[in-house]
Amino acid sequence: MVQKIVIFIVSVLFFTILYFFVKFLYVMSWLNNLKIDYTITPINVISLIFSSVLTIWIGWYISKRLTEQRFEKEFLIRDLNSIETEIHYIENVFNSSTQVDISFVASKGNNIQLLKERFSATLKLMKISSFDDKKLNEKTNALFTQTTNFDSPQILTSDIDIQLINQKCSDVILETRNLIIQINNR
Known part of the structure; x- marks a missing residue:
């Protein structure tokens, strides 16, 4: 209204x-x-053709460049969303079950490591040096250490500091969202 x-x-x-x-x-x-003058001079025709071609070329170039940039951003955002999905799996395992299979958590941690490496490789391929993924690496490594540093392959959730693991998961998710915001603002 x-x-x-x-x-x-x-x-x-x-x-x-x-x-x-x-x-x-x-x-x-x-x-x-x-x-109003109805005579046509060659310079007017040339000027009209030149300005039309220039306008079309500038519009094509700008739209092509914007499409390429959005496509590049989507690659990076998709990798970060995949990392966040894996973190949610880990978080759900610790919050919903009474006994945690450490090998499952370790495999999810390995998936996160592969996704981080793919994200870093994509940054290098795109020649983007303005994004610092070191914080993401530190936080995911801290999460991996916290979720897999146990003596047995199965562990009861009562023996685990769930709040600390939830905090580590939140730290990683917030860092991925921070990177997504940085990518979108680029």
């Missing part, structure tokens, strides 16, 4: 200004002296 009111006010203002501008031109007799 507010948007419609703003559009109405802006259009009334525009037409009011246009009315006074045309009235000014009429009073100053600028419209009476208006003459």
